[in-house]
Amino acid sequence: MSDVPSRPKGACRTCGEVLPLTTEHFHRDANNASGLKKQCRACACDEAKARYEANSVAVLARFRERRAERTAYFEKINFYDAA
Ligand SMILES: [Zn+2]
Structure with a gap:
């Protein structure tokens, strides 16, 4: 019983x-019982970055499309010419 940690510990879901x-x-994470995410900060950052990189091409394409529509309008x- 001497090695009971003073703080509860959590294993990262990812690493x-x-x-x-x-x-x-x-x-x-307010939705979690512990108030914290089940993923360590490093993994959360990696995941956010990967998600951003996966999405950025599609997001940029959509942005350009909208801008072209607006310019055409x-x-x-x-x-x-009015200015
Ligand atoms: Zn982790």
């Missing part, structure tokens, strides 16, 4: 590393 359940190692109503 399996056991870390103290503090905001130093885990992001907050303004040209149609002679927005640029």
Whole structure:
């Protein structure tokens, strides 16, 4: 019983590393019983980055499409000539 940790520890869902359940190692998650995410900060960052990179191409394409539509619309109503 002497080696009972003073703080509860959590194993990261992704990398399996056991870390103290503090905001130093885990992001907050109000939906979780512990108040913290089940994934360590490092893994959460990796995942966010991977998701961003996977999405960025599609997001950019959509953005360009909308901008082209807007430009076409303004040209149609002679927005640029009016000034
Ligand atoms: Zn991790």
